[in-house]
Amino acid sequence: MNDAYLKFANSPFGARVARSLGLPKPEVLRRYRADRPEFDGLIAIGAGREPHLLDALAKLIASVGMTSVAHQSAGLWVPLANRHGLLTGRFEPAEAGSPGKLAALLFDASGIERSSQLEPLHGFFHDTLRSLGKCGRIVVLGRPPEACASPHQWTAQRALEGLTRSLGKEARRGITANLVYVGEGAENSGESGARNGAASGLEATLRFFLSPRSAYVSGQVVRIEPAAPHPGGGTPAPAFDWLQPLSGRRALVTGAARGIGAAIASVLAAEGAHVIGVDIPVARDALDAAMRQLNGTALAFDIAAPEAAAQLAAALDELGVDIVVHNAGITKDKTISKMTDAAWQSVIDINLGAQERIDDALLAGGILRDGGRIIAVSSISGIAGNAGQTNYATSKAGVIGRVQSMAPRLRARGITINAVAPGFIETQMTAKMPFAIREAGRRMNALGQGGQPADVAQTIAWLAHPGSAGVTGQLVRVCGQSLIGA
Numbered sequence: 001m002n003d004a005y006l007k008f009a010n011s012p013f014g015a016r017v018a019r020s021l022g023l024p025k026p027e028v029l030r031r032y033r034a035d036r037p038e039f040d041g042l043i044a045i046g047a048g049r050e051p052h053l054l055d056a057l058a059k060l061i062a063s064v065g066m067t068s069v070a071h072q073s074a075g076l077w078v079p080l081a082n083r084h085g086l087l088t089g090r091f092e093p094a095e096a097g098s099p100g101k102l103a104a105l106l107f108d109a110s111g112i113e114r115s116s117q118l119e120p121l122h123g124f125f126h127d128t129l130r131s132l133g134k135c136g137r138i139v140v141l142g143r144p145p146e147a148c149a150s151p152h153q154w155t156a157q158r159a160l161e162g163l164t165r166s167l168g169k170e171a172r173r174g175i176t177a178n179l180v181y182v183g184e185g186a187e188n189s190g191e192s193g194a195r196n197g198a199a200s201g202l203e204a205t206l207r208f209f210l211s212p213r214s215a216y217v218s219g220q221v222v223r224i225e226p227a228a229p230h231p232g233g234g235t236p237a238p239a240f241d242w243l244q245p246l247s248g249r250r251a252l253v254t255g256a257a258r259g260i261g262a263a264i265a266s267v268l269a270a271e272g273a274h275v276i277g278v279d280i281p282v283a284r285d286a287l288d289a290a291m292r293q294l295n296g297t298a299l300a301f302d303i304a305a306p307e308a309a310a311q312l313a314a315a316l317d318e319l320g321v322d323i324v325v326h327n328a329g330i331t332k333d334k335t336i337s338k339m340t341d342a343a344w345q346s347v348i349d350i351n352l353g354a355q356e357r358i359d360d361a362l363l364a365g366g367i368l369r370d371g372g373r374i375i376a377v378s379s380i381s382g383i384a385g386n387a388g389q390t391n392y393a394t395s396k397a398g399v400i401g402r403v404q405s406m407a408p409r410l411r412a413r414g415i416t417i418n419a420v421a422p423g424f425i426e427t428q429m430t431a432k433m434p435f436a437i438r439e440a441g442r443r444m445n446a447l448g449q450g451g452q453p454a455d456v457a458q459t460i461a462w463l464a465h466p467g468s469a470g471v472t473g474q475l476v477r478v479c480g481q482s483l484i485g486a
Contacts (some may be wrong), residue, residue: 003426003442006449014305026448027174029215030135032458034270038211041066041103041133044091046124047074052113053141056187056202057106058084064207066103071128073120074108093131093213109142109160110182110223119316121163129171137210138177140164144223147183150459157181161221168219168481169446174309176218176447176481178209183225186470188391201227204467207242213462216444216455218471219481226305227469228411240466247272250321251464252312254303254358255328257283259427260377262290263453264325267461269294273323278303303328304350309357313365319367323464324362326376328353331429336390344391351395363410373464374410374417377456380477383421384484400475407473416472418463423479424450445480 006128008014009025018025043066047054054076061068062084069091070077070380081088094101105128112118121140132138140160144185168177174227185203201224208214241247250269254455256277267274275296279287282302291298299315301308329351332343355376362368381389382396403419410417424430424441430450433441442450456478462468463476 021310024448029174030212032212039066041106043068044128045074045077046071046101048108048109048112048120049117051108052110053108060203071124073124102130102132104137107140112156117154135174139178139209142181144181146296165194165219179221185226186224201470201473204465208462214459216451216480224470228414244272245465249273251323252276252321253325254278257287260453260456261327263457266455303354309361316367318368323373331392333388335388347391348395352398371414375460375463378419378421380421380423418474420459421477422456423482425472426450447480
């Protein structure tokens, strides 16, 4: 659905009106397009004491072809960049009133061990934030607090969350800010590598957060662990191509006939996957049409039916599957005092119970192959709750619990499991909302607008990526940094 205010505020006349009345002016976000460069511009590098990740960052910047400039806090960067054959220079602030020249700010805080060592963060962002251009990217790198050796280090690393989320709310102009906690050794682990260069366990995640693919993902905290040993006694995992990283993989997507599900299927197919779309029998025509466009496979199943999981497993048994995306879901909204038992149970069963049954069947039969990916669609309602949605919020919170509880159990098979939690996404469902509620949903986030189905799909594609083997048990909100919820 079109956002009339977004268009108005970005027109010459509307921009003047918004400015004179003190109204917000949400930026038109730069989203990924195959016909435009994914990475370009300057990236400013900053660092705290004894940074551990600069070498991995140099390899990343060489891989994506960006040009770096070093802030004074990153004194080690210039000689390191020169050793990697990178074009680099010293950071110089943009002149007052001139447009920002930087495409991204990247700060390595991995070596900070005490709160007294946080000062370089202030210096870096104080100096560079005004130089960051529209739809720029901020990424801070640290070490997981729970893995820190001392309470002082834990304290300092946990402080990075408040900094990053505040930056996302201060920066505006379509800029996003995210924090990546990199477990010890995770920067050097991962798949055997990309065909156009060796891939670390950090690269796929940084590529996502630095690119237009993450346009509506901000204020998030992601942990990367060293990838689990490849099942089968150390057989190297297959290489991949950054342009089509899912080539040769099979992806199951439920609720694929329309909306977010159709967008997920389209993005996974564009990255090389063969998509098997699942939806209810009454949506067969729409499902067939969607899968036909993608050269995919359509399976009409009611996933809530008791026999559906076994039937689905049987349909997939011959070739198996590498990626499972649990997108199908329903809402039946009422306050709990007015909600029928049937309305409660059907939402729980479809949104949560069906995921459990399908995963149990695919895992027990070995149909989801070792090294696979499970991605479940949750919701910010499952984080913050929502009046009139006790059934829906319960089911979506349960999805988060599944991800957190299953991640360590699946590690031995090299299978990752993660969840995405969309906020206000422009779909047919949100288009039917009353005007005031719809506008509130759009504006109550740091980016001041609703997201697109493609924003959810691109986040799922990152989690499905072969280079994301160290990302598991995570919940990533796709909400423009919603002002409601954590």
